[in-house]
Amino acid sequence: MRNILKLIVVLTAFCVGSAFSLAFVRQATKERIEYQKLKILVAPAVKAVFPSYDNDPILERIKVKLTEKEIINVFPAKKAGNLIGIAYEGIGSGHGGAVEVLIGIDLNGKILGIKIVKHGETPGIGTKATESVEFLNQFKGKGVGSKLAVGEDIEAVSGATETSAAITEAVRKAIEIFPKVKQEVG
Amino acid sequence: MEGRLVKEFTKGLWEEIPPFRFVLGLCPTLACTTAVRDGIGMGLCLTFVLVCSNMLISLLRKVIPSQVRIPCFIVVVATFVIIVELVTQAYFYPLYMALGIFIPLIVVNCIPLGRAEAFASKNAVIYSLADGLGMGLGFTCSLTALAIFREIFGKGTLLYHHIMWSGFEPFAFLQKPPGAFVCLGLMLGIMNLIGSGEK
Amino acid sequence: MMEQQVWTFSDYIMLVVSGVLVNNILLIRFLGNCPFLGVSKKMDTAVGMTFGVIFVLTCTGPITWFVEHYLLEKFDIVYLETLAFILTIAVFVQLVEMAIKKISPGLYRGLGIYLPLITTNCCILGTCFYNIRFKFGFIPTIVFSFASALGFGLALIIMAGIRERFHYARIPKCFQDTSIGLITAGLIGLSFFAFAGLAK
Numbered sequence: 140m141r142n143i144l145k146l147i148v149v150l151t152a153f154c155v156g157s158a159f160s161l162a163f164v165r166q167a168t169k170e171r172i173e174y175q176k177l178k179i180l181v182a183p184a185v186k187a188v189f190p191s192y193d194n195d196p197i198l199e200r201i202k203v204k205l206t207e208k209e210i211i212n213v214f215p216a217k218k219a220g221n222l223i224g225i226a227y228e229g230i231g232s233g234h235g236g237a238v239e240v241l242i243g244i245d246l247n248g249k250i251l252g253i254k255i256v257k258h259g260e261t262p263g264i265g266t267k268a269t270e271s272v273e274f275l276n277q278f279k280g281k282g283v284g285s286k287l288a289v290g291e292d293i294e295a296v297s298g299a300t301e302t303s304a305a306i307t308e309a310v311r312k313a314i315e316i317f318p319k320v321k322q323e324v325g
Numbered sequence: 326m327e328g329r330l331v332k333e334f335t336k337g338l339w340e341e342i343p344p345f346r347f348v349l350g351l352c353p354t355l356a357c358t359t360a361v362r363d364g365i366g367m368g369l370c371l372t373f374v375l376v377c378s379n380m381l382i383s384l385l386r387k388v389i390p391s392q393v394r395i396p397c398f399i400v401v402v403a404t405f406v407i408i409v410e411l412v413t414q415a416y417f418y419p420l421y422m423a424l425g426i427f428i429p430l431i432v433v434n435c436i437p438l439g440r441a442e443a444f445a446s447k448n449a450v451i452y453s454l455a456d457g458l459g460m461g462l463g464f465t466c467s468l469t470a471l472a473i474f475r476e477i478f479g480k481g482t483l484l485y486h487h488i489m490w491s492g493f494e495p496f497a498f499l500q501k502p503p504g505a506f507v508c509l510g511l512m513l514g515i516m517n518l519i520g521s522g523e524k
Numbered sequence: 525m526m527e528q529q530v531w532t533f534s535d536y537i538m539l540v541v542s543g544v545l546v547n548n549i550l551l552i553r554f555l556g557n558c559p560f561l562g563v564s565k566k567m568d569t570a571v572g573m574t575f576g577v578i579f580v581l582t583c584t585g586p587i588t589w590f591v592e593h594y595l596l597e598k599f600d601i602v603y604l605e606t607l608a609f610i611l612t613i614a615v616f617v618q619l620v621e622m623a624i625k626k627i628s629p630g631l632y633r634g635l636g637i638y639l640p641l642i643t644t645n646c647c648i649l650g651t652c653f654y655n656i657r658f659k660f661g662f663i664p665t666i667v668f669s670f671a672s673a674l675g676f677g678l679a680l681i682i683m684a685g686i687r688e689r690f691h692y693a694r695i696p697k698c699f700q701d702t703s704i705g706l707i708t709a710g711l712i713g714l715s716f717f718a719f720a721g722l723a724k
Contacts, residue, residue: 142390146390146392146393149389149393149397150393150396150397153397153400153401156404157400157403157404160404161408164407164408164411168415171416172411172414172415175414175418176418178418179418179422
């Protein structure tokens with residue numbers, strides 16, 4: 140009996156020791172790993188949506204809590220230490236699932252640029268909208284107060300209306316939460 | 326004691342070098358040697374796991390009951406593997422992406438578990454350290470040698486810099502899986518030739 | 525690759541073809557090499573190992589899938605994947621070994637000795653990881669695990685068949701045993717490349 144007890148104690152001790160050390164390493168590396176993953180995912184988009192900046196928006200990302208469950212990453216762009224704009228994602232529902240759009244907005248609520256980060260649209264059809272520089276440039280200059288609706292202030296790409304609507308939806312949703320985000324970012 | 330320490334360390338570098346003499350750890354040898362950076366990276370990750378697990382197991386060898394030694398070894402090795410996995414993910418992300426599932430597969434790599442069973446559980450900490458370091462570095466050297474060959478002739482680059490002349494047609498076969506097997510087999514054969522020549 | 529929501533029967537066939545031939549777990553994906561060279565010297569050891577791997581992998585694939593989706597993801601401890609999987613596999617193999625010993629000593633004599641070796645076979649843990657990386661659902665996990673094991677067995681048996689004939693070949697001393705085994709494995713793998721166009 141004592142033998143089995145010893146086995147159980149030793150094994151448990153090992154598992155506990157392992158769990159503690161792993162939890163510690165995990166906490167220490169969590170931020171950095173998230174940074175690396177985000178860098179691969181959105182770095183090109185962040186570069187594309189801001190005209191110019193001299194900091195590392197991804198490293199200086201701010202977590203903004205929208206609701207109890209929704210926390211988004213906001214990437215601040217700075218020039219000489221001053222905040223010039225923020226970028227964050229809006230999501231619209233397209234033909235092949237969620238369309239994630241990164242939107243760069245200046246402090247007055249005007250859109251500086253948008254870039255598609257992730258989508259499942261059909262190549263050759265839906266991608267006519269996701270890759271059209273003309274279509275994406277339409278959003279520049281619009282912002283808080285714009286209608287952002289297809290057919291009214293946004294022209295859809297012919298043959299890719301569903302995707303165009305999805306992208307517009309994503310931008311609209313992002314603009315809608317801009318006041319709250321700006322407040323949290325300060 | 327000095328002599329023995331040196332002996333335990335150097336045996337991993339030639340006489341018992343994995344994977345050539347000690348046929349262990351073949352999977353990462355074949356999979357992670359398409360580029361020198363990956364070969365060195367994999368070798369160093371394995372060396373870290375090997376040295377740490379060897380030392381910890383040797384430290385606790387009197388405490389681990391024989392019946393549950395294998396699960397204990399597995400927990401120790403797996404813990405260090407996860408630590409290596411998290412650290413590479415945090416600080417060497419391109420390497421982490423290149424090595425893929427082979428970092429967590431270090432846990433079933435015969436080298437850490439094999440050395441734990443055969444050596445660390447029976448020897449003092451300082452010798453286990455030497456053994457782990459020797460084997461790990463030997464493994465790293467083997468991987469690097471294979472990777473140098475495969476990268477230079479298979480891709481024309483070394484550490485991702487182009488070093489071959491511009492008209493060079495890379496021998497793409499070396500970069501593919503069958504090429505890895507053939508390359509390793511030939512290198513092993515040549516090593517055996519050199520080894521038998523020494524006797 | 526293969527991140528589909530709805531699987532048709534032909535998708536499963538493609539999965540099997542891919543696992544066994546096109547992306548053969550051993551010759552193309554490099555998993556399972558250590559026992560490969562040790563066990564492929566004779567046909568009967570090769571067959572024994574094959575059955576062992578097929579059984580263990582087809583069972584542990586789905587089991588580890590459950591562990592990942594209902595345990596690790598629920599508690600947000602996905603980074604412990606490596607530890608959880610290897611312990612699951614080790615415990616499973618241990619239980620199976622004890623069961624076979626009790627139920628059928630004959631089967632144990634034929635198969636049982638390979639079971640501890642299978643625990644540290646990279647092919648098992650590797651396939652369990654691939655099931656997660658490729659984001660397979662439950663049924664595709666079972667099919668892929670089975671197909672990978674089948675591929676492993678196929679490579680192993682072909683290898684054993686060829687190596688048994690090495691007795692009659694004159695191989696230079698320095699290339700004997702492991703060295704020629706590796707070169708042969710490479711050439712077999714090269715022939716599997718011919719299947720590359722069959723599936724993605």
